Amino acid sequence: MKWLAPLGFLGLIGLVVLLIIYVIKPTYQKRFVSSTYVWKHSLKFRKHKHPINKFQDLLLLILQVLTIIACAFVMAWPVIEAFKPDETVQRIAVIDASVSMNASNGEATRLERAVSEVSALADEVTQAGGEISVIMASEKAYFVSVRTTIATLPELRDSLSLLLDTQEESPLTDGSCDVAGAMKLAEEVLDETPKAKVVFYTDKDYYDKGNVEVVSVADPFEYNVAILDCRAVLEENYYSFEVDVACYGRDRGITFYFEAYGVNPAEGNGGNTVRGNLVATLERDEMVTLTFCAPKSKQDETDESGDPLYDPELTTFENVYAYESVWVYTSEEDSFGADNDFYIYGGAKQNLKVQYCSDEPNIFFRSVIRSLRNTQQANWDIDFTEVSIYDEGATEGYDLYIFERVMPRTVPKDGVVLFVNPASSPFATGITMSSYGRTGNFYLEAPIEHPINKNVLAERIQVTACRQMTVSDEYDVVLSCYGDPAFAVKNTDEQKIAVMAFELKYSDISMLTDFGRLFFQTFKYYFPSTVTNYNFEVGESVELNARAPSLTVRGHGDDVLVSTFPSTLALSEHGTYTLVQELPLTSELVMESIYVKIPNAESDFTTTLEELVNPNIAVPPVDLDYDLLLYFAGALVLLMFAEWWVHARKL
Known part of the structure; x- marks a missing residue:
């Protein structure tokens, strides 16, 4: 037990006061006179009836003492102190x-x-x-x-x-x-x-x-010169390179170097290596965008105020239409070197050869391939060859073969083959064409969900003539006509075939946006881009795809084999990752690279x-002491009541 207000014990002085009162209290001598006989007799009778009266004076004294003590205890505020372990640091x-x-x-x-x-x-x-x-x-x-x-x-x-x-x-x-x-x-x-x-x-x-x-x-x-981001900008079929740089912690004049490898490769030539540098004055904590390799033709362009958009000093060379990699770096010996260089990949386009062979060529396939070549120019260099109606189409050397109404002597084995209303059943492909065909007005259906028919409104595609055909279980039927396959695809390691049972001239599909979407999604199905971006930040993830059954990721620790697509890979280390795949039809080894930079927030020193994330702390009660004030106050009230009652009964 402890006392929160020890000065309350000064109330015990009341005991001294009580003692003084009893000392100076007047005393009376006992005298007998004849006239008191009746009174004495009455008193004797009452004392016999209430024997406690002879102890009243003593009881009153005890109650008064206890009352004073209880009052002092109340003023001193008693508590029972809770257990508290020894506090350590x-x-x-x-x-x-x-x-x-x-x-x-x-x-x-x-x-x-x-x-x-x-x-x-x-x-x-x-x-x-x-x-x-x-x-x-x-x-x-x-x-x-x-x-x-x-x-x-x-x-x-x-x-x-x-x-x-x-x-x-x-x-x-x-x-x-x-x-x-x-x-x-x-x-x-x-x-x-x-x-x-x-x-x-x-x-x-x-x-x-x-x-x-x-x-x-x-x-x-400490200060940090950082290359925060780099990007290749493709304009008018030529590249320029934008570089975001900053200096955190001080003002600084910094030289940045540019090296491009495999520039504009040609047959038998892996391309050139071009180097350049630029001195930039960086103000403290301010980001600046530098431009390398601006085409010379743009140096005369001006902004709204008439100032040149491109500084001629930034031009190191022009007409860059392809590159293997670009390295931007600074040799500044700052406090933090992890962000002093940057790699740009994705400038080496993969060549894709397309052959179109038909006895009645139409403009629709020409247009859709031309559109595909323009929209995919950042990833693919598409060469389009149209075979004359008097010539026989090649069966090797191309990545995509389109045979419309004609049948090659042998089915190509080194690329994707698209048959459009083939004249006969292609040999050893799992396709059987019937001589019977439906005529009339029919609308197609999409029997399954598939990447090729995604967002294609099959129910609005009308055909007036459609050949009946059957396909093996290896095919996915993405469009059908009255339950019969109208467009089916096969994508195995041995064969990659698509077959369409109707011609464009017997359908309104070429007049709909669904035709472009269907052809584009067929192209992406057979020729998926490995990645859609080549620059990432540590902590991000990249979605991987492949034309091969598997893809190997190299560059950091053990190789990672990916065999399920699309697949997501977490990027936890900065630097270059190399993606390697072997194409199943040609055994060609395709290698691409991506670069992972450190987060810009880590480069910013200021x-x-x-x-700041804080831990959740269960704050203990400030005081766990058990308060006894109420109990002592109750005892005080009881004592006062008892003292009053005894005093009231006293004669």
């Missing part, structure tokens, strides 16, 4: 392991400074008899130690040393770190020691830190972030 140290923690001031990296400060904190806490837990906020947060004491401090020191050991795998990510996961781990410690203090060692600043103590390990003299 508790710390939870969280280390930021994002890629920017690799920045250096020339003497130590930010990670090294953070580990050094955590080691010093561990010494301080354990020497004071406390405990410290250390969490590494890496790609996935993990404990370095849990509740380290003075006895286990050497183990923590060894673990911290391993974090900086160049022979071991670095805890640093190639992107941002798992701050949320680290704070979740901190919650596990806080569940048992809710008064532990969380300290976050990082190179970033926050407007709202919450209950976490943020310790910055950044050096104010931006203050909005809010």
Whole structure:
């Protein structure tokens, strides 16, 4: 028990006052006179009826003393103190392991400074008899130690040393770190020691830190020259290259270098290598866009104010219509080198040869292939060959064969074959054409959902003549006419065939947008682009597709074999990834590359972030003491009532 207001015991002075009252109280002598006989007789009778009267004076004194004591206790406010364990110093140290923690001031990296400060904190806490837990906020947060004491401090020191050991795998990510996961781990410690203090060692600043103590390990003299993004811009069939750059932490004049490889390759020539450089004056923390390889024809163009749109000094060469790769870099020795270069891929278009053979050529196939060549020029270099009606079409050397109303002597085996109302059944293809055909006005149907008939409104496609045909189980029927296949596709490693049982001149499909959509989606079905973008950021994912049964991803660690398409691959490391596939029909090896850059947020040394994720802390009650004031107050009331009752009964 403890007393919240010990001065209340001054109320016990009332006992002294009570004693004084009883001392100075007047006394009376007992005298007998004859006239008191009747009174004495009455008193004797009443005393016999209430024997307690002889103890009234003593009882009143006891009640009055207890009343004064109870009053003093009430004023002193008694409580029963709750159990409180001995409080020890508790710390939870969280280390930021994002890629920017690799920045250096020339003497130590930010990670090294953070580990050094955590080691010093561990010494301080354990020497004071406390405990410290250390969490590494890496790609996935993990404990370095849990509740380290003075006895286990050497183990923590060894673990911290391993974090900086160049022979071991670095805890640093190639992107941002798992701050949320680290704070979740901190919650596990806080569940048992809710008064532990969380300290976050990082190179970033926050407007709202919450209950976490943020310790910055950044050096104010550090600066970073960053190549934030690069892109190839295709205009009028020629490329120009835009580069976003910035200098964080100071103003700086920086030289940026440009090297393009495999430029404008020709037959028997892998292309040229072109180099150039540009000096840019960068203002502190401001992004600037540089342009390399602007075509000379654009140097005379001006903006609304009459200033040139393209600086002639930015032109290193012109008429770039193809390239294998571009490397943009700076040799500046800044504090952080991970963003000092950038690769651009996707400029080497894959050549695709298309042959169209028909005894009655129509403009619709010509138009749709011309449109396809324009829309896919960023990924494909499409060569279109139309065979004369007097010549026989080739059966090898092309990637896509279109035979309309004609039948080759042998079915091509090195490419995709599209038969349009073939004159006879193609040999060994699983297609059987009937001599019977339906005539009249029919509308097609889409019996299954398929990538080829996606968003194609089959019910509005009208045909007036359609051959009956049967196909093997290897085919997917994407359009049908009264239950019979009207358009079927086969996509196996041995054969890639599409067959249409009606001609365009006997249908209104060529007048509908569905024709272009159907042909384009057929093209994408057989010739999917491996990727739709060639530049990514660490932490993003890329959707992979392939023309082959499998695709191998190389460049970081062990090769990854992908055999299900489309497939999604998480990109956790920055640099170049190479995608390799072997085409099943020709055994040709196709190699493409993508580049993954570090996040721009990691390059920015100066931006203050909005809010730091905080762990959820179950705050314990401030005071768990048991209050006895009500009970003593109740006792006081009872004593006062008893004293009043006894006094009232006194004669």
